[in-house]
Amino acid sequence: MILRNEIVMLEVTTDWYLTLAAILFSIGFLGMMIRKNALIMFMCIELMLNAVNLTFISASKHFGQVDGQVFVFFVLVVAAAEVVVGLAIIVSIFRKQSSASVDVLNVSRG
């Protein structure tokens, strides 16, 4: 009976969303550090950006203000711009080195 009540009482508070966002950010960080492929490192950056977006949205709901959602919109646009430029850089590096591994990159001269 007590267990049943506990299940009914289980309420999703803002802490849960923040914890989920923190886990997502940590996974993105781990992937950024252990992978060598530049493309997959970019995907890990996307994971971390999305974790931050989730904190913005949950805080926006928590405080009842729409500004958090506007900020998420800005983060989305910056992420899109970053992906466009980053992938163009990866393609042009791949033409030169025929590899997308970050360990073979030891010159910043084009």
Place this chain on the structure above:
Amino acid sequence: MVEALLFFAPASLIIIGALIVIFAKNPVHNAMGLVMTLVSLAIIYITLNATFVAMVQMLVYAGAVMTLFLFVIMMIGVDKKEQTTDSIKGQTFLVSGVFLILISLLAYVAISSDFKWDLWFPPVEFDAEGTPQLIAGALFTEWIFPFEIISLLLIVATAAAIALAYDTKKRNSNA
């Protein structure tokens, strides 16, 4: 109960997708894991009353950005073996240790009762949905200057991508 289900089902999909992103060997699988994470995040945004952001997440992230990723994966080719040796000695070991510390710290914060966000800052009762109308009201009044800068940034990024990806030598030799 339904609320809890609507949180835990997408949350587990988000974490599984993120793990696929960092551990899968085939880049196409990584991209599909990222799509799973992004779509599940959009579901969570809807439960958090952020309808417009969920829509934009589906269109921009799960649509445009992922298409771009897949295009580049196809251009670069998926058959290349990724090198797995550490360039810095003990890199993977060290980073896994840092990750474990991060996760255990998080578990402590989530479980202990000292860190309750709701007790520090009591939540506001606010049920208005983040409709395009509401977002536009804030975006085009209070945030109009950042909005203009963002549009400038997009144009610069587009021009930069074209300039970077344009193969000058090839074009000149063909002409």
